[in-house]
Amino acid sequence: MPTTPATLDRFLTPSHQALWADVDAFAQEEVLPLVERMESAPSRVDRKTARLMASRRWFGVTVPTAFGGMQAGHVAKTILIHRLARVSGAAAAILQASLIPVAALLHYGNDDQHAAVLPSVADGSLLMSIAVTEPDQGGHIGGMTTSAQWDGKAWVLSGTKAHVGNSHLAHQHVVVARTAAPGTRTSQAMTAFLVGADQKGVHVHRYASKLGLHGFSYGLITFDRVRIPPQNILGEVGQGFDIAQSSSILYGRPNLAAVSLGLHEAAVALTTQHVSDRPRYKGAVADLGVVRDRLGRMSARAIMARILAYHAVDMLDRGLPCDMELIAAKAIGHELAAEAGQDAMELHGANALTQEHPIERVWRDMQTTYAPAGTGEVQRIRLAQNLLHEHHHPSEETDHTQWSTRLAHLTRHARADPAPAL
Numbered sequence: 001m002p003t004t005p006a007t008l009d010r011f012l013t014p015s016h017q018a019l020w021a022d023v024d025a026f027a028q029e030e031v032l033p034l035v036e037r038m039e040s041a042p043s044r045v046d047r048k049t050a051r052l053m054a055s056r057r058w059f060g061v062t063v064p065t066a067f068g069g070m071q072a073g074h075v076a077k078t079i080l081i082h083r084l085a086r087v088s089g090a091a092a093a094i095l096q097a098s099l100i101p102v103a104a105l106l107h108y109g110n111d112d113q114h115a116a117v118l119p120s121v122a123d124g125s126l127l128m129s130i131a132v133t134e135p136d137q138g139g140h141i142g143g144m145t146t147s148a149q150w151d152g153k154a155w156v157l158s159g160t161k162a163h164v165g166n167s168h169l170a171h172q173h174v175v176v177a178r179t180a181a182p183g184t185r186t187s188q189a190m191t192a193f194l195v196g197a198d199q200k201g202v203h204v205h206r207y208a209s210k211l212g213l214h215g216f217s218y219g220l221i222t223f224d225r226v227r228i229p230p231q232n233i234l235g236e237v238g239q240g241f242d243i244a245q246s247s248s249i250l251y252g253r254p255n256l257a258a259v260s261l262g263l264h265e266a267a268v269a270l271t272t273q274h275v276s277d278r279p280r281y282k283g284a285v286a287d288l289g290v291v292r293d294r295l296g297r298m299s300a301r302a303i304m305a306r307i308l309a310y311h312a313v314d315m316l317d318r319g320l321p322c323d324m325e326l327i328a329a330k331a332i333g334h335e336l337a338a339e340a341g342q343d344a345m346e347l348h349g350a351n352a353l354t355q356e357h358p359i360e361r362v363w364r365d366m367q368t369t370y371a372p373a374g375t376g377e378v379q380r381i382r383l384a385q386n387l388l389h390e391h392h393h394p395s396e397e398t399d400h401t402q403w404s405t406r407l408a409h410l411t412r413h414a415r416a417d418p419a420p421a422l
């Protein structure tokens with residue numbers, strides 16, 4: 001019997017259902033026992049969780065089978081991240097962060113790069129990161145100061161990147177740096193490079209603990225005159241902006257929607273349990289009308305978030321234009337989860353404030369899904385621009401076609417067992 005919710009029947013094939021059961025069992029049996037250890041040492045970077053997922057080959061969920069990957073598509077990717085996040089936001093973050101640079105490599109890498117790197121991604125022996133954000137410029141890619149100059153033999157990369165997901169685990173970084181002269185349009189001013197974590201001049205700073213996702217690392221990396229051979233350019237010189245943006249929209253947004261969804265469902269489940277178990281008068285807190293009203297709203301929000309997250313990636317698998325659905329799923333998915341988180345905290349009362357109750361960890365982890373792959377403001381600006389058929393900086397944009405359309409030939413996932421079309 002499938003354990004998947006009927007809400008998602010339209011999106012899930014029998015192989016998706018089997019994957020769902022598989023990741024649920026893995027999360028319970030292998031990840032849950034590690035959560036306490038991760039929480040007890042917030043500045044320690046957990047390596048075991050990544051190793052366990054690597055042994056399942058999940059880092060290659062969208063890598064073609066020709067390279068040893070699962071070639072399972074975007075709905076399958078969402079299942080992995082969503083179901084892990086129900087048990088551990090950190091485990092889901094480790095997986096999701098490594099898959100965004102995989103998108104960059106899949107979509108822009110050449111045959112030699114694919115042959116050299118993808119088999120190791122698929123078997124889990126090589127973890128990747130993508131380093132775009134900078135300490136001062138934050139999400140403003142056009143303002144980045146990390147740069148690479150050609151010295152006649154190699155590109156020489158210098159600068160500092162912040163909040164790099166899997167900063168301390170990755171063996172290879174996709175680094176986006178400025179390569180053009182001042183005055184060049186932002187859309188052509190950056191280049192993406194494949195940089196080995198063990199290369200001379202790559203310095204990963206000591207990890208400082210953060211509010212949530214204990215066990216996951218999203219830290220600071222400095223590149224000090226790192227020499228990069230021309231064959232390690234991803235795509236073309238000047239394509240870095242496209243690479244950062246497309247991988248963030250096609251993989252980053254849905255990945256974060258899946259993390260939010262898992263945390264959201266965890267908050268609903270924990271709260272339902274808590275108010276049902278907590279005695280009040282002749283029954284339980286759950287018997288009170290006002291509490292049921294809040295639970296009802298929590299249930300409705302969770303159903304909406306589930307549909308949003310899966311509908312968007314189903315469209316991506318089908319090769320349909322869906323940038324706006326992916327962006328909305330990320331933005332609204334976080335908002336719905338945050339609202340549920342607030343209800344959950346309040347319905348746990350003072351108990352929510354102690355680390356003995358898992359809701360405290362779930363709430364902290366929920367705070368970490370606002371900024372990555374674009375903050376709420378950035379998502380809403382893009383949605384509004386699309387609605388208004390205009391761009392805020394028309395001079396910086398050349399092609400207004402959605403990434404899901406431009407890269408559909410690479411992202412479309414032919415299903416072995418198609419679900420009925422919507």
Ligand SMILES: Cc1cc2nc3c(=O)[nH]c(=O)nc-3n(C[C@H](O)[C@H](O)[C@H](O)COP(=O)(O)OP(=O)(O)OC[C@H]3O[C@@H](n4cnc5c(N)ncnc54)[C@H](O)[C@@H]3O)c2cc1C
Nearest residue numbers: 130131132133138139163164165218368371372373375377
């Ligand atoms: C868990 C986690 C994982 C991450 N992983 C990665 C990663 O793997 N690689 C990577 O490169 N980065 C990563 N990031 C960084 C993430 O991409 C940035 O946090 C994000 O781009 C925003 O940058 P910032 O946090 O510095 O905020 P800022 O860009 O400084 O924004 C601050 C505030 O100003 C608002 N704002 C900024 N610009 C505008 C605007 N134009 N209009 C309206 N409002 C605006 C923002 O919405 C926000 O509220 C990660 C972050 C987190 C928390």
